[in-house]
Amino acid sequence: MSPFQKDPDFFHVMDVAEDGRLRNVFWADARCRAAYESYSDVITFDTTYLTNKYSMLFVSFVGVNHHGETVLLGSGLLSNEDCDTFVWLFKSWLCSMSNKPPNAIITDQCKAMQTAIEEVFPHAHRRWCIWHIMKKIPENLSGHEKYGNIKYTLSNVVYDSLTKHDFDEAWVEMINKYDLQDNDWLHGLYNSRYLWAPAYVKDTFWAGMSSTQRSESVNAFFDGYVNARTTLKQFVGQYENALRDKVEKENHADSKSFQEVIPCITHYDFERQFQAAYTNAKFQELQEQLRGKIYCYPTILNQEGLLYTFGVREDRKIVFEGEDGEIKEKRFISEFTVLFNQGDCNLKCLCRLFEFQGILCSHILSVLALMEITEVPSRYILQRWRKNFKRKHTFIKCFYGDMLNTPVVQRYDSLCKRSHQVAEHGAESDALYTLVMDGLNELQIKIDAYRASHEVQDQHTEKVVVSPIPVRTVGRPPSKRKESKINQVVKKPRAKKLQGKTDLLAANLNG
Incomplete structure (x- = not known):
């Protein structure tokens, strides 16, 4: 492992074998490192995107910004997926982020990755990506004669169970109803339910990260720029283009949040409170909950002094695919409990949307309206989503x-x-x-004098790194992604001079 300290803001480190072959590389630019200061609460780590012609995996550390958009927090290329490689990568990333671990991390079910996380981030909340789990349903259950019913029931158990008890009860009922006691995949999922089932993880703040959306957006982040046939030198240039577009998109969203005011949809004073504070994207999420309020019917179940217990009946509708493949709708009533302390305006709902996403749910909003609350406490207007909070990475x-x-x-x-x-x-x-x-x-x-003298010494001691030997990745099928338009263009002869940090990284990657 050979750290390059020529630029204190652009962090990169390489893992080189004894024969000089490049095994792994990690890098995080100045903006990624500064963004982590604002978005270190929750990250996702993804290894499923693509491999290059050396079969090196492209990996990424990803967060979500104040607009709810994907923000990159570091990247790497790996030649292996064993525990030692992940430990090396996580420690390198942690070092680049001033040794500040994330509060929560979302990954897939890779055992080597889980072991490495336990070693490097022992205190972080861990969660498996539901998208990776649910997409395996056909692979593990499609052979069952009642597959359609099982798939529908399993989705209901996963997404509609409000409490741990509800989940456990519904799961056992499903297993017994369809005689699935011998299904090892389902058995393993249930034993690890505390790592993925929403009922078990919703008390932790995940910045509203839907695993499905975030996994897809990581792929979309680089689609059109790189693919499995992109060379390492081309990769550096196209990676830069992808990040530039992402910065422009965030700057545009910042500008719109200040210049464009989204009209309120109610006469409630607390809606105007959120309108003034939140970015447009997050205010629209709050408004979606306000729209859902019309389907909520709160009633007081109990009162002890200033402590109220409300029951909120919600008229819900779900859309699903039937056994015959047709899209169907179903309406049903859900019961939620909202606790309200009138003294300090403290609120908690059984759905835990605020704890999970940082947005007040329609059940709480219905109680606020019923109790004629005009202003919510500042603790319910997260700094995380504010538009007027200065974030360091936007000035980098x-x-x-x-x-x-x-x-x-x-x-x-x-x-x-x-x-x-x-x-x-x-x-x-x-x-x-x-x-x-x-x-x-x-x-x-x-x-300047110090760096100049040390750069001369580094030129005499720097080790030459050559390209990695192509390796076979265990258990990963060849990429079937279509060739991007950008990659079709870069195949044509052209000269492009990469400046600054791009020169440094490309030189090191290509030996």
Whole structure:
């Protein structure tokens, strides 16, 4: 493992075999590292995207930003999927993120990966991706004569069980009804239910990450830029293009949240409270819950002083695929319990949407309206989704961001690299700015001299790294993805000079 410290903001590290062959590589640019400071609560780790011509897996650490969009928090190429490789990768990623582990992490069911997570992130909440689990239903159950009924029932058990007790009871009933006692796959899933079943994981904040949507969006993030036939050098350039587009999309969403006001759909004061605070995407999610309020009927079940217990009946409709393949609808009534402390306006609902997603549910909103609450406490307006909260990564100057090299950006960037607090004070006046910059300029001279002398030494001691030997990945079928339009273009002869950090990474990847 050979860390390259030439740029303190662009972190990358390589795992090289004794014969000089590249085995694994990890990197995280300055923007990824800064974004993690805001989005370290929940991450997903994905290995299912694609492999390159050396059969190296492209892996990614992914979070969700204040608009609910995918944000990249680091990437890597792996030549193996064993426990040691994952431990190396997780430790490298953790090092790049100032040794701050995530609060929660979503992965697939890979045993080697789970073992590595337990070692490197022992205190993180873990969850398996439901998308990976549910897509295996045909593989493990399609041979059963009542497959259609089983698939429908299993989905109901997974998604409609409100409590752990409900899940356990419904699961046992399903197993007995369809004589599935000997199905090893279902038996294993039930024994690990605390790692994936919504009823068991919904008390933890997951930033609303739907495993299905997030897994699909990770793939969509890079589709059209790279595929299994993309060379390592092409990969670096196309990876840069994908990130540039993602930055532009986030900047556009930030701008819209300030410039475009989404009209309220009710006369409730607390809706205007969320309208003023949240990004447009998150405010629209809140409005979806407000629309759902019309199907909710709250009644007081019990009152002890300022403590209320409400029963909320919700008229629900689900759409599903019948045994004959036709799309059908079904209406039914669900019962929810909402606890309300009138003294401090503390609320909890059995559905746990707020705990899971950070958005108040329609059941709680119906109680707020019934109790004529005009303003909700600030704890229910998460900083996570606010549009006016300054996030460090939006000011980071990165090599794919195309930020103009204006004096303002130069000053702000120089100050932020040294100290955010100093930057805030130094920007207050011309006098303070001059005082800070004089000191930093003197320090920069010393740093430049130090780095120049050490770069000369590194040139004599740096080990030559050659391309990896193609390897066979255990249990992974060849990619069937169509060739992207971008990759069709890069096949044509053309010269493209990669500058800055791209030069550094491409040189190291290609030996």
